[in-house]
Amino acid sequence: KAPNAAWGDTFTRADGTGSLGTADSGGTYTASTGVWGISTNRAYPVSSGRVLAAVGSADHEVSVRFTDITNAIQQWLICRAVDGANYWRIGSSAPTASGQQVLAVQSIVAGAVVINVGVARYSRGDTITARCSGNTLTLLVNGAVVYERLMTTALAGASIGMQANTGANTFMDNLTCVTL
Numbered sequence: 001k002a003p004n005a006a007w008g009d010t011f012t013r014a015d016g017t018g019s020l021g022t023a024d025s026g027g028t029y030t031a032s033t034g035v036w037g038i039s040t041n042r043a044y045p046v047s048s049g050r051v052l053a054a055v056g057s058a059d060h061e062v063s064v065r066f067t068d069i070t071n072a073i074q075q076w077l078i079c080r081a082v083d084g085a086n087y088w089r090i091g092s093s094a095p096t097a098s099g100q101q102v103l104a105v106q107s108i109v110a111g112a113v114v115i116n117v118g119v120a121r122y123s124r125g126d127t128i129t130a131r132c133s134g135n136t137l138t139l140l141v142n143g144a145v146v147y148e149r150l151m152t153t154a155l156a157g158a159s160i161g162m163q164a165n166t167g168a169n170t171f172m173d174n175l176t177c178v179t180l
Helices: none
Strands: 004-009 030-039 042-054 060-068 075-083 086-092 101-109 112-122 127-133 136-141 144-150 159-164 171-179
Touching (some): 042 075, 086 159, 112 136, 112 144, 159 171
Antiparallel strands (some): 042 171, 075 159, 136 144
């Protein structure tokens, strides 16, 4: 089955601190917690939190570019979200000030971290991709496969998103998704 564009957002619009507004593809975000805004064509957490976007299929491939990170401030790409308490996330819970970061995959069930595994490395400016197909999660950094595992939770989750705590340099860009 050929992929179908489900979401696309470059965040190229006026700066704002109240919401992310409407995505380039026309969809709207739901603030699960916190507030997100736009600064110089990048998304960022105004207050620590999570935004979700429905893409209509649990089989999807979602990507975001971590344009910058803040030392010790968590930053995540969300896939297979059922709701704000049940989803998978890929990113870093405690990045360092510079250099390569540990890329972690976490399964969140009823709001608690159930799986937490460091799986690869990434750097500022890299694009992180999560491909969810059937019960398989494949992670890519800049298009190269770095990890694959079986998923046992949130298999019906048909939303994507971003999560981060407030930080001076916590910015994300180019959130895209295709359904598989």
